[in-house]
Amino acid sequence: MxxxxxxxxxxxxxxxxxxxxxxxxxxxxxxxxxxxxxxxxxxxxxxxxxxxxxxxxxxxxxxxxxxxxxxxxxxxxxxxxxxxxxxxxxxxxxxxxxxxxxxxxxxxxxxxxxxxxxxxxxxxxxxxxxxxxxxxxxxxxxxxxxxxxxxxxxxxxxxxxxxxxxxxxxxxxxxxxxxxxxxxxxxxxxxxxxxxxxxxxxxxxxxxxxxxxxxxxxxxxxxxxxxxxxxxxxxxxxxxxxxxxxxxxxxxxxxxxxxxxxxxxxxxxxxxxxxxxxxxxxxxxxxxxxxxxxxxxxxxxxxxxxxxxxxxxxxxxxxxxxxxxxxxxxxxxxxxxxxxxxxxxxxxxxxxxxxxxxxxxxxxxxxxxxxxxxxxxxxxxxxxxxxxxxxxxxxxxxxxxxxxxxxxxxxKLPDYRDHLPEEEMEGCFRAALAREALNHIQEHYPGELKNSPVLRLLADQWRIDVETEGAVHYSGPVRRICREVLERQRRWLLDKNRREQRLDEETVRKFLHYIDMEEEKLKAT
Structure with a gap:
């Protein structure tokens, strides 16, 4: 051998x-x-x-x-x-x-x-x-x-x-x-x-x-x-x-x-x-x-x-x-x-x-x-x-x-229209996930949003749907809030996938992967 x-x-x-x-x-x-x-x-x-x-x-x-x-x-x-x-x-x-x-x-x-x-x-x-x-x-x-x-x-x-x-x-x-x-x-x-x-x-x-x-x-x-x-x-x-x-x-x-x-x-x-x-x-x-x-x-x-x-x-x-x-x-x-x-x-x-x-x-x-x-x-x-x-x-x-x-x-197989187009799904998901994040912050942490520059920065980034580069230092409370937001986004995606038959689960899993990566980046900040 x-x-x-x-x-x-x-x-x-x-x-x-x-x-x-x-x-x-x-x-x-x-x-x-x-x-x-x-x-x-x-x-x-x-x-x-x-x-x-x-x-x-x-x-x-x-x-x-x-x-x-x-x-x-x-x-x-x-x-x-x-x-x-x-x-x-x-x-x-x-x-x-x-x-x-x-x-x-x-x-x-x-x-x-x-x-x-x-x-x-x-x-x-x-x-x-x-x-x-x-x-x-x-x-x-x-x-x-x-x-x-x-x-x-x-x-x-x-x-x-x-x-x-x-x-x-x-x-x-x-x-x-x-x-x-x-x-x-x-x-x-x-x-x-x-x-x-x-x-x-x-x-x-x-x-x-x-x-x-x-x-x-x-x-x-x-x-x-x-x-x-x-x-x-x-x-x-x-x-x-x-x-x-x-x-x-x-x-x-x-x-x-x-x-x-x-x-x-x-x-x-x-x-x-x-x-x-x-x-x-x-x-x-x-x-x-x-x-x-x-x-x-x-x-x-x-x-x-x-x-x-x-x-x-x-x-x-x-x-x-x-x-x-x-x-x-x-x-x-x-x-x-x-x-x-x-x-x-x-x-x-x-x-x-x-x-x-x-x-x-x-x-x-x-x-x-x-x-x-x-x-x-x-x-x-x-x-x-x-x-x-x-x-x-x-x-x-x-x-x-x-x-x-x-x-x-x-x-030249036809488009059977079993699923929504990937580009359309990605655009909808980004907008919906950003909306879920903003709703969670505004509903549960209006005071922190007003007093925390970091949370305001994140809210601005969510509003324009731009992914963070992770260069900002997150304090303990902000990190906890961000994890809650990511968990809410994850639950929304999973629920959406269960309810909508025309959603391609491969694309859903890609966004779940993005959320996992964002949560992993929080540990390094």
């Missing part, structure tokens, strides 16, 4: 350089990292990066899912719940079933159980890849919300399929009523344990005398505890992390201090940045080991590549059909129930259908397949499953990832 340490350091530096290059040439960094890992893997003397299959989920998935749950807007998740749930559950199951039947029919030695195993591995699209691509091209907020929500939930459904398929492969049988009960428990038990652990951690933040560093450490530990606790009782660890993350995200202003929120955000961004970089590089670096396994099983490279392209085609066609099928279902459902958009058109489904890049979860799921069965015999077709997964990830990332920005520009 120690002799390879310089290589690992160089790998991290290379990841940073490649992401910088991706930002410069406007190419999503997952594409560059996978290709770079593939090229590096052919360099003689490069040490093999190996991770215990039993640990791959614990190392990567909990923090990545937890960070995604904190970043997503619950309001947007609920608003598009029907589309998101259909893609995250129904489409994933249909995709896995399609892969299972195609693999069983065209790939020699593939049983239906192995087909469902492969389908569970490759069915969930990767949010990191889509997010890295669409950041270079402006897309409507509804599209990004659907993609974020789908990616947060489809991992759980695909891994549930994976777990049942592993049992079927290992035992050679599949008992439907047992599977149904296990499925219900995995969902209810996983989500319930996530909420319970999240509540316990919230109380720890509130009751224990923690400081900023302790708060950040607790947030880093929380997703691992949620995941392992749920898996220990055979619930869904993924759903536990997602539900617990969503709960704590919604309550963050109740139990985390301003300093903890600001510094924790920076720590989490760096941590997730490193994990994503490593896992996409790992996809490319793992190819030589997969190829060696194929040679042992007597499967040729071109034959295996053909199977990989076949499964990739099934995934791409299936997602496109599902996207346009959702339009038909929406139009039919609009006759009986209220839907968010009765006429979604054809451009949005085309875009959603083409955003099927696979990545982190598929790799982790493939590597988690055990090398041997419980009886000690080799796991059937494991190396071919790994290779097909690699081909799916590589082809979807390169083909769909490189063409997606051009397709988005070509489609």
């Amino acid at each position: 120690l002799e390879h340490f310089p290589f690992y350091l160089a790998l991290i530096v290379l990841i940073v350089l490649l992401i910088m290059l991706g930002n410069r040439i406007k190419v999503a960094y997952p594409i560059l990292l996978v290709v770079a890992g593939l090229l590096i893997s052919f360099v003689p003397g490069v040490p093999a990066l190996k991770i215990d299959p039993e640990l791959i989920f614990i190392i990567f998935l909990p923090p990545l899912l937890y960070e995604a749950a904190w970043a997503i807007s619950w309001k947007e998740l609920w608003r598009w719940r029907r589309v998101i749930s259909s893609f995250a559950f129904v489409v994933v199951f249909l995709t896995a079933m399609s892969v299972a039947f195609v693999a069983n029919h065209f790939i020699p030695g593939f049983s239906l159980a192995l087909g469902f195993l492969l389908g569970g591995i490759v069915s969930p699209p990767d949010a990191v890849s889509a997010g890295a691509i669409v950041k270079f091209v402006k897309v409507p907020r509804r599209i990004s919300s659907i993609l974020e929500g789908e990616s947060l939930l489809n991992d759980a459904s695909s891994l549930i399929i994976l777990r049942f398929a592993l049992v079927a492969v290992g035992t050679g049988q599949f008992i439907w009523h047992d599977a149904a009960l296990s499925f219900v428990w995995m969902i209810i038990g996983g989500a319930g344990i996530g909420l319970l652990v999240g509540f316990v951690f919230m109380k720890m933040h509130q009751r224990l005398p923690t400081d900023v560093n302790m708060d950040i450490i607790l947030t880093l530990v929380a997703p691992y505890v949620m995941y392992m606790a749920a898996e220990e009782v055979h619930g869904s660890g993924v759903l536990a992390v997602v539900s617990g993350g969503l709960f704590l995200s919604a309550q963050r202003h109740r139990f985390l201090s301003v300093s903890s929120r600001l510094r924790g955000e920076n720590v989490w961004q760096s941590f997730v940045f490193l994990l994503n970089g490593l896992v996409f590089m790992l996809i490319g670096l793992d190819l030589p080991e997969i190829m060696a396994g194929l040679r042992k099983e007597g499967i040729g490279f071109y034959e295996a590549s053909g199977y990989g392209l076949l499964i990739t085609g099934v995934l791409m066609i299936g997602r496109m059909l599902a996207a346009f099928g959702a339009v038909v279902v929406t139009k039919i459902a609009s006759r009986f129930i209220t839907v968010a958009d009765k006429n979604p058109g054809m451009k949005a489904p085309l875009l959603l259908g083409w955003t099927g890049m696979r990545g982190v979860v598929s790799l982790a799921a493939a590597l988690s397949v055990p090398a041997v069965l419980d009886d000690g015999s080799p796991f059937p077709q494991r190396n071919l499953i790994l290779f097909i997964t690699f081909v799916v990830i590589l082809v979807t990332l390169v083909l769909q990832g490189l063409t997606l920005p051009g397709i988005i520009k070509k489609l």
Whole structure:
């Protein structure tokens, strides 16, 4: 391990350089990292990066899912719940079933159980890849919300399929009523344990005398505890992390201090940045080991590549059909129930259908397949499953990832008017927050406003809506009043976000971040 340490350091530096290059040439960094890992893997003397299959989920998935749950807007998740749930559950199951039947029919030695195993591995699209691509091209907020929500939930459904398929492969049988009960428990038990652990951690933040560093450490530990606790009782660890993350995200202003929120955000961004970089590089670096396994099983490279392209085609066609099928279902459902958009058109489904890049979860799921069965015999077709997964990830990332920005520009998606324009919201927020600050001072501290030059200066700045540079020394009472004002602004924003459906929560969070920064500056004055 120690002799390879310089290589690992160089790998991290290379990841940073490649992401910088991706930002410069406007190419999503997952594409560059996978290709770079593939090229590096052919360099003689490069040490093999190996991770215990039993640990791959614990190392990567909990923090990545937890960070995604904190970043997503619950309001947007609920608003598009029907589309998101259909893609995250129904489409994933249909995709896995399609892969299972195609693999069983065209790939020699593939049983239906192995087909469902492969389908569970490759069915969930990767949010990191889509997010890295669409950041270079402006897309409507509804599209990004659907993609974020789908990616947060489809991992759980695909891994549930994976777990049942592993049992079927290992035992050679599949008992439907047992599977149904296990499925219900995995969902209810996983989500319930996530909420319970999240509540316990919230109380720890509130009751224990923690400081900023302790708060950040607790947030880093929380997703691992949620995941392992749920898996220990055979619930869904993924759903536990997602539900617990969503709960704590919604309550963050109740139990985390301003300093903890600001510094924790920076720590989490760096941590997730490193994990994503490593896992996409790992996809490319793992190819030589997969190829060696194929040679042992007597499967040729071109034959295996053909199977990989076949499964990739099934995934791409299936997602496109599902996207346009959702339009038909929406139009039919609009006759009986209220839907968010009765006429979604054809451009949005085309875009959603083409955003099927696979990545982190598929790799982790493939590597988690055990090398041997419980009886000690080799796991059937494991190396071919790994290779097909690699081909799916590589082809979807390169083909769909490189063409997606051009397709988005070509489609010229309409303004769906789901949210107010960002410039309009920012102007309204600045004026409203300044008004809230002035009202609070005038209602509660008219005497201090009259006698304190500093408060009069602040009032003048609020009147003209100019942000303070923090150069003024605040006395104790003035600092306390300013904190009360900032807290009132924060409450107004949170209430406004709950009441107004058309407000983009991303913009709301930006202003909440501004308020946190202003409160943090008070400590230094």
